[in-house]
Amino acid sequence: APRAALYRELLRSETYLLTLDEPLAQGEVKRVTHADASFPVWADKDAELGGVWVPVFPARDRVREFVAARGLRAPRGKEFLWMGHMPGQVFSLLRGVRRFAGVRLYLDRESTVDLHWAEAAALAEGRLPADEPxxxxxxxxxxxxxxxxxxxxxxxxxxxxxxxxxxxxxxxxxxxxxxxxxxxxxxxxxxxxxxxxxxxxxxxxxxxxxxxxxxxxxRFVETMLSAQISFEMYGEAEALCEWLLARGQETHGWLGLAAVYGRTRRYEDCAEICGRGAAKYPNERAFHVNGLRALIALGRRDEAARRALAATRLFPQDAVLEGLAQELAAAPSGVEAHG
Incomplete structure (x- = not known):
């Protein structure tokens, strides 16, 4: 069924998340402006592919119904809370959740709608996702x-x-x-x-x-990871990379995460893992390329220029690295931008 009307409603209506956090005092309001490692949003793991789907609710009553229907019990010292968001705000916030595969919108007790990562990304930018597949x-x-x-x-x-x-x-x-x-x-x-x-x-x-x-x-794992990234299934790809890391395949895991972080615009994460990767595995060209792109996106041009110099020495006549180095040389240096 066409979804344009649903997308418009999501961009102009408040939405709610379920969180698990310290109990709030009477009348207390807690503000969360960005997701980080401690972001206490409730998410459901995809048992088959490992990505996580975050329940989003159009009303506070839906949050209570969700908790009751599942028979959820908060651990000692914690409490289930609803978190309200201004129209459209929730989608930007959720993109910082680890292994984020998408949103599961609970319209009522019987109806849910899945919004994949790419659809959530479009809504985060205030755009309507396409109706066609x-x-x-x-x-x-x-x-x-x-x-x-x-x-x-x-x-x-x-x-x-x-x-x-x-x-x-x-x-x-x-x-x-x-x-x-x-x-x-x-x-x-x-x-x-x-x-x-x-x-x-x-x-x-x-x-x-x-x-x-x-x-x-x-080549199953390699093909699986390549397909997930190609299909913009970034949460699932991130989960597979973590699976690789847990089994000692550090190079492949880091390379995959660098690609995921870059494509999902998690530039801080991308710059950090590429810095580690380039230092430990200097012959892996992708760490240098993705790391430079992330640093440029973050406005850390002086650091990028230093890394570009080292990378072009390792990979002389590499067209992509040379292009990035020239881009950095042509722009003013000495000014660091921080988001």
Whole structure:
């Protein structure tokens, strides 16, 4: 169903979050202007992909109903509180939540609407997300389905440029939920034909192909991370990077996090992890490139100029690094900007 009216209402109405914090005194008001590591917002973890979905409510009564329906009990010394926000404000605040995958809007006891990271990002900037599905190209060179794997086809509602879209899914890989079809990836079928599958289901297919030992299964984690970033599933990608770090794969974990932080404009986090990465793994070019871009975005140009000099010595004739170094050389230095 079209969502433009819902998006407009979200941008002009107050919204509420559920938090778990110290009890407030009678009449006390606590203000939170940005998210940090201690931000006590309630979030639900996606058990399959690891990202977190933050419940958002259009009224205070919905918050109470949510707590009651789930039978939630606050730990000793803590209390469930609602946090009200001016129109549109909540979306900017939530983008600072770790592993943030999106918003789950609880309209009433029976109805929820999922707003993916990209939709929340648009609303944070005061823009209306598009009504038609977000579509992506295949994030891998090819996808080989083993002989004997059962595939099913269906129809999707048309959108501009796609009059009769076909849905492809692999039943044994996992279920498709109605919300999933708002984000689709094109699957070439040969002879100029193609079908679409939900991005989330594509990840389920990758997992199923790994279980079947299909070609490319040995690159499963790398492919999974690349696909999540390509599909703007940044909360899920961040969770996968943390999984890699917990298993001692520091280089890959840091590289993935640097990409996630840069694309989600978490420039402080990006600059910090790229600084550590460039110091420990100087031959990983991505740490230098992403770190410089983050420092430039933060206005820390003097620091960026020093790092650019070191990076261009390590990677002479690298066009991207040379371009960043020239950009820094052309701009006035000596002034640090702080957000």
């Amino acid at each position: 977000a579509v992506f190209e295949l994030p891998v060179e090819r996808l080989i389905i083993p002989a004997g794997a059962r595939l099913s086809f269906g129809r999707l509602p048309p959108w501009p440029g796609e009059e009769k879209p076909r849905l492809l899914y692999m039943p044994e890989a996992g279920r498709i939920h109605p919300e999933d079809v708002r984000r689709l990836v094109r699957l070439p079928l040969g002879e100029g034909r193609h079908a679409w599958t939900p991005c989330r289901h594509f990840l389920q297919i990758l997992r199923r192909l790994k279980a079947l030992g299909a070609d490319g299964a040995e």
